[in-house]
Amino acid sequence: MKITRYKKVQKYLKFYYNNFGFHQPYQVLIDGTFCFSAFKEHIAIREQLTKYLNGSVKLLTTRCIIKETEKIAKKTHGALTILKQFGIHDCNHKQPVSGSQCILSMVGKKNDKHYILATQDRDLQEKMRLKPGVPLLYLHNKSPTLEKPSPASYSKAGHTLEANPFMFISQTQNESLKNMKKTLGVEEKEEVSKVVIKKKKLKNPNPLSCKKKKKRPGKKQDEKKDKVIEGRVKKRKKSKHKNVLSQSSIQQ
Template identity: 30%
Template sequence: MRGKRSKQYRKLMQQYGLNFGFREPYQVLHILRDADRFKMDLVGGLERTLHGQVKPLITQCSMRHLYAAATEPGVSYLIDKAKTYERRRCGHHPDDHPTPLSTKDCLASVVDPKDSKSNKHRYVVASQEQEVRKHMRGILGVPLVYINRSVMIMEPMAGATSDNREREERVKFRAGLKRGSGSLKRKRETEDEGEVKDEKEGGNETEAIQPKKKSMKGPKGPNPLAVKKPKKKAPVEGDAARRTSNKTEAPTQESTEPGNAEPGAKRKRIRKHKSTTNGGDVDPVVAVAMEE
């Protein structure tokens, strides 16, 4: 099977699963003689086409058709093989129906027994007869498979089935919109009620949350690690001379006197030398202090 066709069949079965509840193993009502005529492995071909496990089914009427043709060559092998498949009771008992029903009538009674145009039990129909496939297209949700030149092909979704699927999708979409608008409306109503209560209680505590400002996109600044450090400016000649003069200027006598000292300035200590006892000369600083 080509990759493109295989992908289409996989998507088609996913749609049947989502909209009509198909799941593995898929129940396949098939015609065994058609597969034997094309020398095909029926179960393997169905699994590759449907992309999943398959449960082959055969109706009572189909078995009766095989028993009626038992004298033909190769039919005995088909009867033994059909006995290994699960038997689907169609309700057409030999006492009520001496001759087995046609494939179209039998499959129609199994797929849609109440004529409600719905595939309740999720059957997949594999048939070579065009009349059978034409009738099954009118029933919603019936995958159809047939064999063309030893290649198993699945028909695209029928018109009635695709219309029903689109209708259901539109209903779901509208329901979702209504549900969302209702919730928004209720949320706005509750917010309005809360604001009214706050105004009645004098609620100035709640402040409107300002939205965050979005950062403007543009050229970024330079990397601070890669930028050279700014050089210090050279001092002006006048400032340098003023600073040196202030440092070299000696303190005046007025500033050294205790009465003239500023309140924040530190008092200068006057050292007193000891007087000589042997009649030596007296220190002039000490003499001045004694005279005072």
């Protein structure tokens, strides 16, 4: 899979995760048209979708969809075989309705069960785009493709299509981070700790680095300075403990 394709689908899934509570295993509601295309193009649905969505998937259909596909069984025998492998979600239609009608009622107004709809039916896709939070999946040139979230989904989520979604997220995240820091008092603590470190440096020049100076009296001043700085960085950890000891011994 191309990287851009992979990034796109992950971006869309994240959008549905953040704004509509989609999670793994993804419930993919599959109709006869999708199966028919998959059969025609020789596509292993489960394998391809797992790979494409990069997560576990639950492949589902309904009795109405199976009934509808059975009616035109001569043309769609392969599709029917594929359909029957999937889990059957109860749609509560005692009298079977058409596949698209059944799907519309399964998704309902809010798509509470977080179905990802896999269909090649353009009319059904058009109807689903009007409902926020219904991801659409279809086969395009043998490749499963998750459609970009519809304007209805974006507006429900408080996004606008024109605005860069990343900007929006980072701004809100920044604000919430600031608020969190304020309520936790994290900012103040950070400042205090910085001051303490500075004071320590001023009070305790490293005694080990001073010794080094004496060992090399013949060198130029600039070089000496460099060596001193290096010595400080290297020996800081060890010297801390010794400093404390020497301090306490001086005080005594």
